[in-house]
Amino acid sequence: NLIRATIAIYADELDLARQVIEPWGDESPFDERLLRQIHANIASYLMLEQGEAERARYRQAISRTEGDRTMPQIHGAMAVALSYLHEGRPRLAEEIARPTQEWVEAMTGRRNAASCILAPALAAAHWEQDRREDAESALAYRIDVIERTGVPEVVAIAHTIQARAAFAAGHEARAIEVLERLQALGDERHQPRLVVQSLVEQIRIQAALRRGESCELLSDRLDKRLREAKLADDRFGALREMAHGRMHIATSDFHRARKAFVTARSLARKRRRTREWLEARVLLALVSEPEDPETSASLRESLSIAEANGLVRLFADAHPQLLDTVRAFAARRSLADIGVSQAFLGRVLGEARDSPRPEVQRPRERVQAPALLTAKEGAILELLSAGMSNKEIARALDVGQETVKWHLKNLFGKLNAGSRRHAVDRARALGLLSA
Structure with missing residues (x-):
C-alpha cells in the first residue's frame, strides 16, 4: 500500500493516495524509520494540497531522524520547503532547502536525482527574493532530471521559474517554449496539473503584453482542460480566477477583472494559500480606484507582508503595471505611512528594469477627449x-x-x-x- 500511495502521488492521483493511506489514520503504522518517513512524506503532500501547511510541517517534525540524509528525508525537506512557499515565506523555504541541497550536491554531484529534488523549491525561493541568477543556477542542467524524478508540483515549479526568468530577461519566445514543454509533459503523462500551470503562466505573459485575444484563446483552453479533468475549485480555482482577471485587464474589462480577483482572493483564503491570496489582493488593487481607502489599506498591508517575507517579485510577477501602482502610492505618502523600508521599496520598483511594462489604462481614469484618439x-x-x-x-x-x-x-x-x-x-x- 505504501508503494501504491507513492505511485499515486507521482501520478498526481491524490484522491487515490488519500484513499490508500486513510485507514492508517494520523499515526504511522511503521516502526522502521525509512518506511515511517515515506509515510510522512505522502501524508505531508496530501496535507499541502488541502492547505494544511503547518500540519504538514508538524508531520515531518515528528517523523524526522536527526542526521539522516536518505532519499525519503530529502523528500521530507522538500515538503517543508514547499509548505513555506505556499505560505509566501521564501526566506524560510530557503533556510530549509539550501543546507540539504548543498550537502547532497557535494556528496552525489549536480545531476544526481537526490541532488535535483530540492532544486525547484530553492530556485523558487531565490526567485521570490529577486535573485534571478541564483534561481537560474539552481535549475541549470537539471530540468531533464527533475522531469524524470520529481513529483508533479516540483516539475511545474521548475518550468514556471525557468519561464518567468526568461520572460523577465526579455526572452518571450524562450519562456513560451518552456511552458509549451510543460504542457506537452502534462498531456503525455495525463497530469492536468502541468497543463493548467502552463496555460496559467502563458496567460500571465500575454496579459502583461496586453494581448487580449491571445488571453481569451488561452483562457478558453484553460477552462476546457479544467472541465475535462473535473478538477475541483479548491485546487485550482484561485489560479483560474486570476488568469481570467488578467485576461479581462488585457481586454480592458475592469469590472469583470475586479470580480475575478475578488473570487480568487476568497478561494485562496479558503484554501489557505497565502501566496495566492496576496497575489489576488495586489491584482485587485491594480483594477480598483487608487484613492479608495480600502485599496490603499490593502496595498499598504500587502507591501508590509511582502517585505517581512522577502516577496520582492510579488508585484512585478502579478502584473508589470503594478509597479506604477506602487510608485504612485509611494509618491503620495511618507515611508512611515507606506509601512516598508526605502530599501525594500527600491528593490520592488527596481523590477521595472527587467519586466515588460505595457501601458494599462486605469479604470475610471479621467481623460481629455481631444487628445484621446489618433x-x-x-x-x-x-x-x-x-x-x-x-x-x-x-x-x-x-x-x-x-x-x-x-x-x-x-x-x-x-x-x-x-x-x-x-x-x-x-x-x-x-x-x-x-x-
Whole structure:
C-alpha cells in the first residue's frame, strides 16, 4: 500500500493516495524509520494540497531522524520547503532547502536525482527574493532530471521559474517554449496539473503584453482542460480566477477583472494559500480606484507582508503595471505611512528594469477627449458607430483586417470598453461622437 500511495502521488492521483493511506489514520503504522518517513512524506503532500501547511510541517517534525540524509528525508525537506512557499515565506523555504541541497550536491554531484529534488523549491525561493541568477543556477542542467524524478508540483515549479526568468530577461519566445514543454509533459503523462500551470503562466505573459485575444484563446483552453479533468475549485480555482482577471485587464474589462480577483482572493483564503491570496489582493488593487481607502489599506498591508517575507517579485510577477501602482502610492505618502523600508521599496520598483511594462489604462481614469484618439482610431470609431464589421471597416479605409483589430484593441483600452457597443457608448459620453 505504501508503494501504491507513492505511485499515486507521482501520478498526481491524490484522491487515490488519500484513499490508500486513510485507514492508517494520523499515526504511522511503521516502526522502521525509512518506511515511517515515506509515510510522512505522502501524508505531508496530501496535507499541502488541502492547505494544511503547518500540519504538514508538524508531520515531518515528528517523523524526522536527526542526521539522516536518505532519499525519503530529502523528500521530507522538500515538503517543508514547499509548505513555506505556499505560505509566501521564501526566506524560510530557503533556510530549509539550501543546507540539504548543498550537502547532497557535494556528496552525489549536480545531476544526481537526490541532488535535483530540492532544486525547484530553492530556485523558487531565490526567485521570490529577486535573485534571478541564483534561481537560474539552481535549475541549470537539471530540468531533464527533475522531469524524470520529481513529483508533479516540483516539475511545474521548475518550468514556471525557468519561464518567468526568461520572460523577465526579455526572452518571450524562450519562456513560451518552456511552458509549451510543460504542457506537452502534462498531456503525455495525463497530469492536468502541468497543463493548467502552463496555460496559467502563458496567460500571465500575454496579459502583461496586453494581448487580449491571445488571453481569451488561452483562457478558453484553460477552462476546457479544467472541465475535462473535473478538477475541483479548491485546487485550482484561485489560479483560474486570476488568469481570467488578467485576461479581462488585457481586454480592458475592469469590472469583470475586479470580480475575478475578488473570487480568487476568497478561494485562496479558503484554501489557505497565502501566496495566492496576496497575489489576488495586489491584482485587485491594480483594477480598483487608487484613492479608495480600502485599496490603499490593502496595498499598504500587502507591501508590509511582502517585505517581512522577502516577496520582492510579488508585484512585478502579478502584473508589470503594478509597479506604477506602487510608485504612485509611494509618491503620495511618507515611508512611515507606506509601512516598508526605502530599501525594500527600491528593490520592488527596481523590477521595472527587467519586466515588460505595457501601458494599462486605469479604470475610471479621467481623460481629455481631444487628445484621446489618433486620427486613424477616430475614423475607425466613426465607422464602428455606424455598425460596420471589421471587414467593412477595412474595406472603407483600405487597410487590412488585422490593422483594424489592432486599432480596435487600442480603442477599447483607451475607452475602458469591453465590447464594440460599450466603446461607442463610452465615446459618446466623452464627446468623441455625436449623440
